[in-house]
Amino acid sequence: xxxxxxxxxxxxxxxxxxxxxxxxxxxTSLAAIYPRKKPxxxxxxxxxxxxxxxxxxxxxYVGYYTDRNMDDPRAxxxxxxxxxxxxxxxxDPQNIDHRYIIVNCANIPAAVEKFKALGARPLSGNRGGIFxxxxxxxx
Amino acid sequence: MIYLLPFLVSSTLGLLIVKTALKDRLPGGLxxxxxxxxxxxxxxxxxxxxxxxxxxxxxxxxVILLNILLGAALGIxxxxxxxxxxxxxxxxxxxxxxxxxCVLGIITTAVFLYASLYPxxxxxxxxxxxxxxxxxxxxxxxxxxxxxxxxxxxQILYPFLLPLINVWVWSFGHSPxxxxxxxxxxxxxxxxxxxxxxSLKEFTGRGQMLLIPxxxxxxxxVIQQSASQYSDLLSGLFLLTAMVLFMLFQRTQEPGHLVxxxxxxxxxxxxxxxxxxxxxxxxxxxxxxxxxxNVPARTQRQGALGLIAATALAALATIxxxxxxxxxxxxxxxxxxxxxxxPVSWERLGVIITYYGKELLGLKWSGLWLILxxxxxxxxxxxxxxxxxxxxxxxxxxxAIFTATYAINTFYEIIWWLxxxxxxxxxxxxxxxxxxxxxxxEKE
Numbered sequence: 001x002x003x004x005x006x007x008x009x010x011x012x013x014x015x016x017x018x019x020x021x022x023x024x025x026x027x028t029s030l031a032a033i034y035p036r037k038k039p040x041x042x043x044x045x046x047x048x049x050x051x052x053x054x055x056x057x058x059x060x061y062v063g064y065y066t067d068r069n070m071d072d073p074r075a076x077x078x079x080x081x082x083x084x085x086x087x088x089x090x091x092d093p094q095n096i097d098h099r100y101i102i103v104n105c106a107n108i109p110a111a112v113e114k115f116k117a118l119g120a121r122p123l124s125g126n127r128g129g130i131f132x133x134x135x136x137x138x139x
Numbered sequence: 140m141i142y143l144l145p146f147l148v149s150s151t152l153g154l155l156i157v158k159t160a161l162k163d164r165l166p167g168g169l170x171x172x173x174x175x176x177x178x179x180x181x182x183x184x185x186x187x188x189x190x191x192x193x194x195x196x197x198x199x200x201x202v203i204l205l206n207i208l209l210g211a212a213l214g215i216x217x218x219x220x221x222x223x224x225x226x227x228x229x230x231x232x233x234x235x236x237x238x239x240x241c242v243l244g245i246i247t248t249a250v251f252l253y254a255s256l257y258p259x260x261x262x263x264x265x266x267x268x269x270x271x272x273x274x275x276x277x278x279x280x281x282x283x284x285x286x287x288x289x290x291x292x293x294q295i296l297y298p299f300l301l302p303l304i305n306v307w308v309w310s311f312g313h314s315p316x317x318x319x320x321x322x323x324x325x326x327x328x329x330x331x332x333x334x335x336x337x338s339l340k341e342f343t344g345r346g347q348m349l350l351i352p353x354x355x356x357x358x359x360x361v362i363q364q365s366a367s368q369y370s371d372l373l374s375g376l377f378l379l380t381a382m383v384l385f386m387l388f389q390r391t392q393e394p395g396h397l398v399x400x401x402x403x404x405x406x407x408x409x410x411x412x413x414x415x416x417x418x419x420x421x422x423x424x425x426x427x428x429x430x431x432x433n434v435p436a437r438t439q440r441q442g443a444l445g446l447i448a449a450t451a452l453a454a455l456a457t458i459x460x461x462x463x464x465x466x467x468x469x470x471x472x473x474x475x476x477x478x479x480x481x482p483v484s485w486e487r488l489g490v491i492i493t494y495y496g497k498e499l500l501g502l503k504w505s506g507l508w509l510i511l512x513x514x515x516x517x518x519x520x521x522x523x524x525x526x527x528x529x530x531x532x533x534x535x536x537x538x539a540i541f542t543a544t545y546a547i548n549t550f551y552e553i554i555w556w557l558x559x560x561x562x563x564x565x566x567x568x569x570x571x572x573x574x575x576x577x578x579x580x581e582k583e
Contacts, residue, residue: 022357
């Protein structure tokens, strides 16, 4: 350090100061969010569909219906998290022509109404508001 | 514990590759070790892809055996040359190096703490990168269905070296546990910080360079980005590694560095579309600088051939993916130059440039870009001396290309697109910018 010009020594001092501030802020932030966030951090839509890929291992595509607007980031997030979990099944968004359909509605009555309208029967119970339904006669 | 094995196998393979290329002209122990781990992990990821090319599915036993056989072949080759001293980089480590590793471990701890809050990573982790990893691992012979057009929201156009590296690690177990991508998102920043420190120390001889990765990775925003499980981490690491190897070549004129650089460039091309662009930019720039340098003609020829051949070899995966698997219509491109409905406009370009300014000065970066700019300004002419030319050329062309992409592809609403992608692009180039900035402060 001794061989460095003064302006570069000042620069190093500034970097050391910013590092100290960063560390303080980071430690404070982590301490603040860690206990609060941990219990809910594992909330993942896909977890509610775990095991579906085994139950439907002879299928390639499963319909995915939601009554949410598909331009809504939350709706896309739920779709992508569901898709992540059921791999190698492929979810076909808003296509109800498949034999099996995942119905993910804003509330349970809306979901029940939808699969009744489809003439479908629920195969699995309510998975936190998400239902797997079958449309008999479809291949 | 079983998942430590793939890291051990990859690191050993990487060390053997580095020793084969450089023989006894290795850089310092710490830098050699970090280079070995990076190259080894990339090589293992590419070797995993051969299982999909040859058998159309993942065969874990084959992948593990291939890694071991390649390592054994290189080991025998080195043994015959009397160069098989695998512990030599470890023996070269000093007590200060060990202490530096401990300090760098603190960075990993902070990333781990944050990553453990979001074990599935950020949006693109489950939406794209880990989606691909799971498809590769679980898809059997139907793994190519991950390119189904129905899945266009999963960024199916993107290459997938990071997913392959995760699949490589999963190959030692039975299930695609989320713990592996989560661990990888801690390992990659550690390697990035390590290469940055080790290379700065190598080129300047200053131990206080340890402050640089500590400064960068102590920022909360950088920790958040590091814990994202995104492929930008990997492309940033490969970009830094390739730059370091070029700097080592300029110092030693050992063509083996360019062979390793070529391997790293090929690997980088399979990380992201941006990685492929950077690979081509760096390849062209390196060849241009090499051919116009004072390096002896024989070394120029050897270096250029080694660089091109190694890049082509490591980029085979990218070539196969591009020709055979990449969907032709990814649903995410509208050419604003020809589209009447969504044409490109000067206003759009203005929005982009203004956004760049706001982003770089944003509080979330904790003054990082301002300090890097101050370093380059204080460096003055030294920032642009010939041995550092590769930095402004590559970063300049890259900036022009991604700016043109933002402007011309009018599929996305521009503010949303910049909001969701620019910070990641900037994040990936921070280590290289830091290397340039702090070398610029040194005497020629």
